[in-house]
Amino acid sequence: MDRLLTLIVDDHPIVVEGLKTLLKNEQNLKIVASFHNGTDLLAYIETNRVDLVLLDVTLPDINGMDLCQIIKKTSLSTIILILSNHTERSIIMQTIQNGASGYLLKNSSLDELRKCISESVQGNICYSREVMEIISRPGRNELRSTPQLTRREKQILSLLAQGKTSQVIADELFLSPLTVDTHRRNLLQKFEVKNVAELITTAHQQKIL
Incomplete structure (x- = not known):
């Protein structure tokens, strides 16, 4: 098998040098270049074949x-593995959605990196052990059960979402402003x-609005 032509992209020179040292004896890889920003990486990919990119999330420009997404548009066959300190579930999921084949934290072992490279070459998505734990935990909004609302609460929620004040809502529904405020407080409690x-944001996320 041909060696994978590999780029390392990280804005910390010490990380780049560390990865080069770590991977220099790997039989299936050939590190052809390293970059500290996205612009130089993209310029290189325009004119050179690249099989694998080890990419950080935080770069000075992009x-x-x-x-x-940009790499995949330029070179669909290039495999991208993220090596990052970011542990936010939303960032992990977004990189995969945008075309990455795997996500590892920078404290991963060499064995985990080898395994992810091997898996990604076979067309699989791969995560380091710690990342697997993060993505298996549901997000905060997924954990919340959808609150049960009365017909009146639904009405008031809908009017609040339209930006109406308690006084305006009270006039529209023929209620006292005090009653509207009570419903409003109950809604805040129910949605935590x-x-x-x-x-309003949470109600949209839970598809109630």
Whole structure:
């Protein structure tokens, strides 16, 4: 099998040198270049064959999530593995959605990196053990069960989402402003949020609005 022509992209020179040292004896890889930003990486990919990119998420010019998409548009067959300190589930999922074949934290072992490279060559998505644990935990909004709302609460929620004040809602529904405020407080409690802006965002996420 041909050796994978590999690029390392990280804005910390010490990380780049560390990876080069770590991978120099790998029989299936050939590190052909390293870059500290996305612009230089993209310029290189335009004119050179690249089989594998080891990519950080945080770069000075273009973030790794966006770079995944751009690299895949330029060279669909290039495999991208993310090596990052970011542990946010949303960032991990977004990079995969944008074309990365795997996500590892920078404290991963060489064996985990080898395994991910091998898996990605076979067309699989691969994560380091710690990343697997992060993505197997549901997000905060997924954990919340959808609150049961009364017909009146649904009405008031809908009017709040339209930006109407308690006084306007009270006039429209022929209620006292005090009653509207009570419903509003109950809604905040049911959705476990602090203010109306969060209430509306969460209600949208839970497909209630």
